[in-house]
Amino acid sequence: MKQNEWQNLGPIENFKKQPLTEALVGKKKVAVSYRDGKFGVVSGTCLHVGGPLGRGHLKEDYIVCPWHQWTYHRITGKGEPGYPDDVPQYEFEIREGRLWVRSEPVTKGNRSEHPPHPLTRPIERKEGPLRIVGISATAMDPKNPRVSTSELLLQTALDHASSQLKCETKLIKLKDLKFRNCEGYYSKSARACTWPCSITQMDKTDEMEQVYEALVHWADVMILATPIRWGSASSLFFKMAERLNCVQNQITIANKVLIQKKVAGFIITGGQDNIQAVAGQLLMFFSELGFHFPQFPFIAHSRGWSAEDMEHNVEAVIKSKELREGAEALMERSVELAAQFLGMKKVADKTARGGRKAHRLV
Numbered sequence: 001m002k003q004n005e006w007q008n009l010g011p012i013e014n015f016k017k018q019p020l021t022e023a024l025v026g027k028k029k030v031a032v033s034y035r036d037g038k039f040g041v042v043s044g045t046c047l048h049v050g051g052p053l054g055r056g057h058l059k060e061d062y063i064v065c066p067w068h069q070w071t072y073h074r075i076t077g078k079g080e081p082g083y084p085d086d087v088p089q090y091e092f093e094i095r096e097g098r099l100w101v102r103s104e105p106v107t108k109g110n111r112s113e114h115p116p117h118p119l120t121r122p123i124e125r126k127e128g129p130l131r132i133v134g135i136s137a138t139a140m141d142p143k144n145p146r147v148s149t150s151e152l153l154l155q156t157a158l159d160h161a162s163s164q165l166k167c168e169t170k171l172i173k174l175k176d177l178k179f180r181n182c183e184g185y186y187s188k189s190a191r192a193c194t195w196p197c198s199i200t201q202m203d204k205t206d207e208m209e210q211v212y213e214a215l216v217h218w219a220d221v222m223i224l225a226t227p228i229r230w231g232s233a234s235s236l237f238f239k240m241a242e243r244l245n246c247v248q249n250q251i252t253i254a255n256k257v258l259i260q261k262k263v264a265g266f267i268i269t270g271g272q273d274n275i276q277a278v279a280g281q282l283l284m285f286f287s288e289l290g291f292h293f294p295q296f297p298f299i300a301h302s303r304g305w306s307a308e309d310m311e312h313n314v315e316a317v318i319k320s321k322e323l324r325e326g327a328e329a330l331m332e333r334s335v336e337l338a339a340q341f342l343g344m345k346k347v348a349d350k351t352a353r354g355g356r357k358a359h360r361l362v
């Protein structure tokens with residue numbers, strides 16, 4: 001196509017059938033709108049991260065981007081009042097019932113400066129002792145707390161890390177964080193799933209930021225503790241996992257591995273069983289994020305399918321010296337591996353003793 005030629009986009013009736021249509025002028029996408037008997041043609045590419053404006057919707061005279069809802073005037077391309085982000089506007093004419101559009105826009109558009117989100121800063125490990133984050137995925141009513149066996153063992157492991165292994169520790173209880181469910185930006189397009197999560201960027205009250213900060217920037221080791229719920233990890237784990245898609249997706253869309261030289265271990269407890277399935281799923285998920293695992297990367301406890309005396313379960317865990325030792329040993333293996341990654345220790349020449357079920361053979 002020659003420079004700034006008129007291009008015939010076809011019968012205007014095609015563009016009157018719906019308020020917004022995506023079309024091509026040469027190789028450029030445009031958003032053709034029709035409302036109150038008037039057409040408008042603006043660039044079809046959102047200035048945020050390239051969402052297809054022609055596939056969005058109209059809110060009065062504004063086009064709403066289908067990815068994260070930035071809005072632009074459908075005729076002038078100007079951002080909503082107060083948002084100086086403007087997409088280019090195109091000249092058009094209607095000739096003999098057909099819509100003709102100039103191949104070059106009549107305005108340049110404008111992308112204002114948006115300060116980058118603090119989480120996008122370069123990932124640089126600060127000097128200091130090894131840092132461990134424990135994440136508890138147990139849900140409970142905060143006004144009427146109860147003992148969680150997985151959280152209890154996680155606390156045991158964290159106490160061991162700070163008192164004996166001289167690590168810095170942090171505990172994040174997902175139940176205390178207010179964060180939204182993943183809203184499926186990835187389902188719109190891989191590029192619509194941004195780092196950090198689009199929700200984190202849009203909603204200052206969303207507290208998933210604390211998990212991103214800990215996993216991507218702060219911790220060397222993460223120990224996740226989850227109960228077993230109907231044979232799977234807890235619903236809070238899955239709520240968090242879905243929001244971590246943006247970490248994995250950076251590998252896909254930006255060739256960026258945000259999690260490097262970090263170690264993950266797991267504590268899994270349940271009244272009934274399915275430990276192996278839960279462990280398998282956690283291992284797969286965190287390996288996709290970039291974590292490494294110590295040998296024997298989880299400890300677990302369950303009372304088995306036919307044990308319905310759950311009122312004894314907490315007591316059984318509290319009394320179990322083996323489970324406490326198991327939690328501490330898991331922490332030691334995880335810390336050891338993290339120390340090797342950071343060059344603080346040589347690679348061990350013998351395999352750690354682990355993998356034992358909690359109770360010793362008699």
Ligand code: FES
Nearest residue numbers: 046048051065068
């Ligand atoms: S709002 Fe359009 S790409 Fe994000």
